[in-house]
Amino acid sequence: MDKSKLISKLEAGFPGAVLQVQRFGKTETQCLWIEGKRIREVARGLKEDFGFNILENLSVMQIDDALVLTYFLRTSDPETGNYGECLIVRLSAHLKKPNHALEVASIVDFWATALPFEMEAGELFGIHFVLEGGTKRIVTGLRLPVGWRGYPLRKNYVFPESFSGVRHERAWIEKAGGKK
Numbered sequence: 304m305d306k307s308k309l310i311s312k313l314e315a316g317f318p319g320a321v322l323q324v325q326r327f328g329k330t331e332t333q334c335l336w337i338e339g340k341r342i343r344e345v346a347r348g349l350k351e352d353f354g355f356n357i358l359e360n361l362s363v364m365q366i367d368d369a370l371v372l373t374y375f376l377r378t379s380d381p382e383t384g385n386y387g388e389c390l391i392v393r394l395s396a397h398l399k400k401p402n403h404a405l406e407v408a409s410i411v412d413f414w415a416t417a418l419p420f421e422m423e424a425g426e427l428f429g430i431h432f433v434l435e436g437g438t439k440r441i442v443t444g445l446r447l448p449v450g451w452r453g454y455p456l457r458k459n460y461v462f463p464e465s466f467s468g469v470r471h472e473r474a475w476i477e478k479a480g481g482k483k
Contacts, residue, residue, distance in 0.1 A: 309333075310324055313345070332389050334393060340408070342408050349390070357379055357386075360373075363424045370428055371395045372396070372407065373393050374392040375391055396430075402453065406431050406433050407431075412435060427454060
Protein backbone atom coordinates (compact mmCIF):
# COMPACT_ATOMS: atom_id res chain seq x y z
CA MET A 304 0.00 0.00 0.00
CA ASP A 305 1.19 3.50 -0.80
CA LYS A 306 2.23 5.15 2.50
CA SER A 307 0.63 8.50 1.65
CA LYS A 308 -2.71 6.73 1.00
CA LEU A 309 -2.35 4.81 4.27
CA ILE A 310 -1.70 8.02 6.20
CA SER A 311 -4.60 9.82 4.50
CA LYS A 312 -6.95 6.95 5.36
CA LEU A 313 -5.70 6.89 8.96
CA GLU A 314 -6.19 10.63 9.34
CA ALA A 315 -9.70 10.34 7.87
CA GLY A 316 -10.61 7.29 9.96
CA PHE A 317 -9.19 8.67 13.20
CA PRO A 318 -9.55 12.46 13.07
CA GLY A 319 -7.06 14.16 15.38
CA ALA A 320 -5.30 10.91 16.37
CA VAL A 321 -2.32 11.38 14.05
CA LEU A 322 -0.33 14.33 15.41
CA GLN A 323 2.70 14.22 13.12
CA VAL A 324 4.13 12.16 10.26
CA GLN A 325 7.86 11.96 9.67
CA ARG A 326 10.55 9.64 8.40
CA PHE A 327 12.10 7.30 10.95
CA GLY A 328 15.70 8.47 11.16
CA LYS A 329 17.42 8.23 7.78
CA THR A 330 15.17 5.43 6.55
CA GLU A 331 12.17 5.66 4.25
CA THR A 332 9.99 4.08 6.95
CA GLN A 333 7.13 6.30 8.05
CA CYS A 334 6.76 7.21 11.70
CA LEU A 335 3.40 8.36 13.01
CA TRP A 336 3.16 10.29 16.26
CA ILE A 337 -0.29 9.69 17.66
CA GLU A 338 -2.38 10.98 20.52
CA GLY A 339 -1.49 8.62 23.37
CA LYS A 340 -5.05 8.23 24.63
CA ARG A 341 -6.09 6.87 21.24
CA ILE A 342 -3.52 4.06 20.91
CA ARG A 343 -6.14 1.31 21.22
CA GLU A 344 -8.41 2.56 18.46
CA VAL A 345 -5.46 3.29 16.15
CA ALA A 346 -3.96 -0.15 16.91
CA ARG A 347 -7.28 -1.83 16.14
CA GLY A 348 -7.54 0.04 12.83
CA LEU A 349 -3.95 -0.69 11.82
CA LYS A 350 -4.43 -4.40 12.42
CA GLU A 351 -7.98 -4.94 11.20
CA ASP A 352 -8.27 -2.37 8.40
CA PHE A 353 -4.69 -2.07 7.15
CA GLY A 354 -3.26 -5.54 7.77
CA PHE A 355 -0.45 -4.67 10.19
CA ASN A 356 -0.65 -8.11 11.75
CA ILE A 357 2.79 -8.25 13.38
CA LEU A 358 4.14 -6.24 16.31
CA GLU A 359 7.90 -6.70 15.96
CA ASN A 360 8.95 -4.62 18.93
CA LEU A 361 7.88 -2.09 21.51
CA SER A 362 10.58 0.14 22.90
CA VAL A 363 10.52 2.89 25.51
CA MET A 364 12.84 5.81 26.17
CA GLN A 365 12.68 8.80 28.44
CA ILE A 366 13.07 12.28 27.01
CA ASP A 367 12.99 15.01 29.64
CA ASP A 368 9.80 14.44 31.66
CA ALA A 369 8.05 12.17 29.16
CA LEU A 370 8.23 8.50 28.21
CA VAL A 371 8.16 7.81 24.48
CA LEU A 372 6.72 4.46 23.41
CA THR A 373 7.62 3.23 19.93
CA TYR A 374 5.68 0.40 18.28
CA PHE A 375 7.29 -1.33 15.28
CA LEU A 376 4.55 -2.85 13.10
CA ARG A 377 4.69 -4.93 9.94
CA THR A 378 2.35 -6.56 7.46
CA SER A 379 2.81 -10.13 6.35
CA ASP A 380 1.09 -12.47 3.96
CA PRO A 381 -0.23 -15.43 5.99
CA GLU A 382 -0.13 -17.73 2.95
CA THR A 383 3.47 -17.05 1.89
CA GLY A 384 4.92 -15.78 5.15
CA ASN A 385 6.50 -12.88 3.26
CA TYR A 386 6.89 -9.60 5.08
CA GLY A 387 5.50 -6.43 3.59
CA GLU A 388 5.15 -2.88 4.82
CA CYS A 389 6.76 -1.53 7.97
CA LEU A 390 5.23 1.28 10.02
CA ILE A 391 6.39 2.89 13.24
CA VAL A 392 3.88 4.37 15.65
CA ARG A 393 4.96 6.58 18.54
CA LEU A 394 3.28 8.22 21.46
CA SER A 395 4.58 10.19 24.38
CA ALA A 396 3.18 10.31 27.89
CA HIS A 397 4.05 13.02 30.39
CA LEU A 398 5.44 11.97 33.78
CA LYS A 399 3.49 14.05 36.27
CA LYS A 400 5.77 13.00 39.14
CA PRO A 401 9.28 11.62 38.58
CA ASN A 402 8.94 8.44 40.66
CA HIS A 403 5.32 7.54 40.05
CA ALA A 404 3.93 4.97 37.63
CA LEU A 405 2.37 6.03 34.38
CA GLU A 406 -0.74 4.53 32.76
CA VAL A 407 -0.87 3.65 29.06
CA ALA A 408 -3.51 1.59 27.25
CA SER A 409 -2.43 -1.96 26.49
CA ILE A 410 -2.44 -3.31 22.93
CA VAL A 411 -2.02 -6.96 23.93
CA ASP A 412 -5.48 -7.93 22.70
CA PHE A 413 -4.46 -6.90 19.15
CA TRP A 414 -0.95 -8.36 19.15
CA ALA A 415 -0.21 -11.10 21.70
CA THR A 416 3.51 -10.41 21.21
CA ALA A 417 2.97 -7.13 23.08
CA LEU A 418 2.77 -8.97 26.42
CA PRO A 419 6.50 -9.50 27.11
CA PHE A 420 7.30 -6.00 25.82
CA GLU A 421 4.68 -4.43 28.07
CA MET A 422 5.87 -6.51 31.03
CA GLU A 423 9.44 -5.34 30.55
CA ALA A 424 8.43 -1.69 30.09
CA GLY A 425 6.25 -1.98 33.17
CA GLU A 426 9.08 -3.04 35.43
CA LEU A 427 11.92 -1.00 33.99
CA PHE A 428 10.05 2.25 33.29
CA GLY A 429 7.07 2.07 35.65
CA ILE A 430 4.30 1.85 33.07
CA HIS A 431 0.99 0.29 34.11
CA PHE A 432 -0.65 -1.00 30.95
CA VAL A 433 -4.42 -0.70 31.17
CA LEU A 434 -6.50 -3.41 29.52
CA GLU A 435 -9.83 -2.75 27.85
CA GLY A 436 -12.37 -2.16 30.58
CA GLY A 437 -9.91 -0.32 32.80
CA THR A 438 -8.09 -3.27 34.42
CA LYS A 439 -4.47 -2.37 35.18
CA ARG A 440 -1.88 -5.05 34.59
CA ILE A 441 0.93 -4.57 37.07
CA VAL A 442 3.70 -7.11 36.64
CA THR A 443 6.42 -7.48 39.25
CA GLY A 444 9.16 -9.91 40.06
CA LEU A 445 9.60 -11.26 36.52
CA ARG A 446 12.92 -9.62 35.70
CA LEU A 447 13.90 -7.51 38.69
CA PRO A 448 14.54 -9.21 42.01
CA VAL A 449 11.78 -9.30 44.60
CA GLY A 450 12.09 -6.23 46.79
CA TRP A 451 13.60 -3.99 44.10
CA ARG A 452 12.36 -0.42 44.42
CA GLY A 453 11.98 2.12 41.64
CA TYR A 454 12.28 2.05 37.86
CA PRO A 455 15.92 1.54 36.85
CA LEU A 456 15.69 2.85 33.27
CA ARG A 457 14.28 6.24 34.21
CA LYS A 458 16.73 9.12 34.07
CA ASN A 459 16.28 10.09 37.72
CA TYR A 460 16.84 6.58 39.09
CA VAL A 461 19.63 6.30 41.66
CA PHE A 462 20.99 2.78 42.00
CA PRO A 463 21.28 1.60 45.59
CA GLU A 464 24.81 1.13 46.89
CA SER A 465 23.90 -2.48 47.60
CA PHE A 466 20.96 -4.81 47.16
CA SER A 467 20.43 -8.00 49.19
CA GLY A 468 23.94 -7.65 50.58
CA VAL A 469 25.59 -7.36 47.17
CA ARG A 470 27.39 -4.11 46.41
CA HIS A 471 26.41 -2.38 43.22
CA GLU A 472 29.34 -2.21 40.81
CA ARG A 473 28.81 1.47 39.99
CA ALA A 474 29.07 2.45 43.65
CA TRP A 475 32.18 0.31 44.08
CA ILE A 476 33.87 1.82 40.99
CA GLU A 477 33.02 5.38 42.03
CA LYS A 478 34.50 4.84 45.51
CA ALA A 479 37.65 3.38 43.93
CA GLY A 480 38.14 6.53 41.86
CA GLY A 481 36.76 5.08 38.63
CA LYS A 482 39.11 2.07 38.55
CA LYS A 483 38.25 -1.58 38.97
